[in-house]
Amino acid sequence: MDPLAPLPASEAVDPLAADPAPVEPTPTELTPADWHGFPHTLADVLPAASVALGIAPGGAGPVVPPGDSVVVLLIDGLGATLLNDYADHAPTLRELTSTTLRAGFPATTATSILSLTAGTSCGVHGIIGYSFRPGDECRTRGSRRVLNSLRWTLDNASGPSALMTYPPALVRTERGSLEELAAEGVRVTYVMPGEFRGTGLTMAAFRASGQFVPAVTPDGIREAVLTTLRRRSRHRRFVYAYYSELDMAGHIHGPGSAEWLAKLHVVERLVADLVSELNDGTTLLVTGDHGMITADRAIDIDTSPVLLDGVDAVAGEARVRHVYATPGSADDVLSGWSSYLGDAAHVVPREQTIDEEWFGPIVSDAVAQRIGDVVAVARGNTTLTRSTRETMESMMLGHHGAWTAAEQLVPLIVASG
Template sequence: MRDATPPSYDGRGLAGVLPRVVASLDGPQLPAAASTTPLPAAKRAVVVLADGLGADLLRRRSGHAPFLRAATAKQDPAIPAVLTAGFPSTTATSMGTFGTGLPPGAHGLAGYQVRVPGSDRLFNELDWIDGPDPQQWQPHPTVFEQAGAGDIPVTMVGPTKFDGSGLTTAALRGARFAGARDLGACVDAAVRAVRATPRALVYLYWGEVDRTGHQHGCESWQWGEAVEQLDGELRRLRAMLPDDTSLTVTADHGMVDVPDSAKTDVALDPELRAGVELVGGELRGPQLYCTPGAAADVAAVWTDRVGDDGWVMTREEAADRGLFGPVDPEVLPRFGDVIVAVHAPIGFVDSRVMNPRIIALIGQHGSLTDAEQQVPFIHLPAR
C-alpha cells in the first residue's frame, strides 16, 4: 500500500481559492495564492462553494452538469481544474482552510468531532454547541477580513441559520451576511450583492448536494438531481453577472458510499476500544484520543485490524508526513493521539458518542482518497 499523500495547502489546494480570487481583484497578496498560475484580473468576483461536490463524482456523473462540464472544458489549461481539500476531508476543517487560507495545523479546526485539550469531552465543530469562543479557537484573520481591509466589500450568501454561527465566526468572519432560503434565492442575493458596488467579493454556500449524498448516497439518482439543480442555477448566475465579474466554483470535499455492513462500531469491539478514551473525527477518518501512554499500543492494534484497507499513524507521524500542513504546537493536541484514514469503502463509528442518524448516513468522507480529497476548481473569468 502506498504512503498517505499529503494534501496541498497552497494555490494547488482549497487554501488557495479565496487568496487567488482576492489577488485577481487587486487585493492583498496572501501566501496561499503562491505556487500556481494567477487568475485573470476582474473588478468583482463570485465564489460558489458547493458542499460535497467532489471532483471525481462530478467527472463521472458530468451528464447531470452540462454547464460545469462545458466550463471545465473551456478553462485555461494553465489553471488546474482539480484541487485537494486537505485533511481531514470534512466540512468544518475545509471551511477553516478555505476561509483562512491556512492549513488545519495552523487554523486548528481539526475535524468533525474534536476534543478540547485538557477536557474529557468532544465538541462538534459544525454545530458548535457548547464549543469554545470561536475567535479564540481560530484567532487568525480570515481572507474576508483581509479583503475588507483592502477595501473590497465582502458578502456571504447562504441559509440564514449560518449567520453568526460558531463555524462562520471562526472560519468566515468579515463578510456581510445575506440570508436566503433556497438556491434560487441565494443566486438572486448574490447578483444583488455583486451589483451593489463597483468592487466586490461575494461568497455563496450551498449544501444540498452534500445533504443528498449523505442521505441517499452519492451514487443515487437523487444526488444527480441535486447536481442538476445546482448546475442550472449556476448557469443562470453566470448569465446575470456583470461583464467585469468572474465566477469560481469549488467544493469542500468529495464523498464515497459506505454500506451499514462495512461500518465497525468501536463501542462493541473491546480490542479496538482498549486504551481509547474518545473517538472523534469522521467515520472514514477516526481520531483516537487515548489514555496517557497508550497511543503506541492503540496504533499497533488498529494497524493490525485496518491492514491494507487504510493508514494508521500516531498524531506526530501524521504531522511529520505533512497531513495537517505546518502545525502550531498549541493546535497539535486538538488532533487525536492516533489518526486513521481508510481507503476501502469501510468506516469506524462509536455509538457512545455518535448520533445514530449520522452513523446511518450512506455517503461519507473524511479520508485521504482521491474521491474525498479532490475538489473542482472551475474559474470563469470576467468577460
C-alpha cells in the first residue's frame, strides 16, 4: 500500500466561507485513530542510530545500516507528501527514501527537535508546542506566562527572554537518546547556525556535550559534516546538522511555490553531495521536522469575542491552539470554541487529548498541566490566527502543526558509505 495514500475522500466545501461553518474532513487527515498506520515517528530515529552504532540491540524501529558514524541531517519543513508531490525535483531524495515517519503531534519544529533528540514523544519531554504555558514547577520567578519554546521568549515570539523565568533544565528534565549516545562514548558534533548556541531550545534539546560547528549555508553544512567525518578517530561518531531555508520559503511563499522549489533543489544538491562523499562505515539519515499546508481560510481569534470570553491565555500556533481558561470557565470556553468553530476544528478538553494519546502514549503529570484546558486542531486548510498578538505568523501562507498527512508525514532518507 502506498504510505502516502489518502484516507477515503469526503465531500468538500468552500474553505473561503466568510463565517465559521461546517467543513468536511480532508481526504488526507490523519486523526489519532489513524496513527497506528505509521508506527514509527521522529522519536525512533536516534534509537535506530544507537542500534547502527552497536550501542543498543535491534528493535522494531527503522532499519539503519551498521557503522561507526551516523549523520542526522534535519531539513526544516521537508514533508513526505510534499516530497512525493514534487519528486521529479529531488531524484536523490526520492530514490533514497527508506520509509515514512510521523513527525508526532503537534507537527512543529520545537516539539519535533525534542522528540528527535530525546527519543520520546512530547508527553514525556514536555515541549508540547510552538508555545504553551509551563507549570509552576518550571518557573523560578514572576507569574505563570506563556513560553514560546522556539524563541524561548515570554508571551510571544518577540517577547522578553524566558531563560531566567523558565530555565530549560526545568522545562525539560528527562534524560534522552542523545545523552545516552554520549554516555556510551560516542563523540557528538552539532552543525547548526551560530546564533543557536546558548538559546533555550538548544539547551533543552542538545544537552549532550559535543563540538559546536556554526554553519548556515548548504556549502557550510556540507564542509562541516565532511570535515568532521574525515578526522581520524577511534571513537564512534554522531553528527547532527540542520538546514532551515526550505521551511522559511514555505512559510513566506507557500509550499510548492517557485521559491520553495528553488530551496528543494538546494536540499537535493546538498544531500547528493554528501552521499557522494560519505566515508566507509558512515550512514546518513535525512528527515524533516514537519511538512506544510497552504492556508486558504483564516479565523482570527483576536477579533472573535466568543473565542476570548473566559480565556486567560491562548498559546500554540495557527494550526493547533492551547486555550487556557480563567478559573471555573473551562466548560464555557469549550462550549464557545466548539460552537463557533464547528467543523472547522477539532475542539476537545485536555482530558480527551490525554485519553486519546494525542501527545503520546505517556503524558507525565507535569506535562499534562501544560496542555490547554481546551485544545483546538484546525481542519482542512483553516488557520486559527491572532492578528494582534501574532502579527507576523498570521501573515504567513504556509503553516503546519495539525493532522493532515501533508503536515504529519516526513521521509526517512538513508544512505551509507
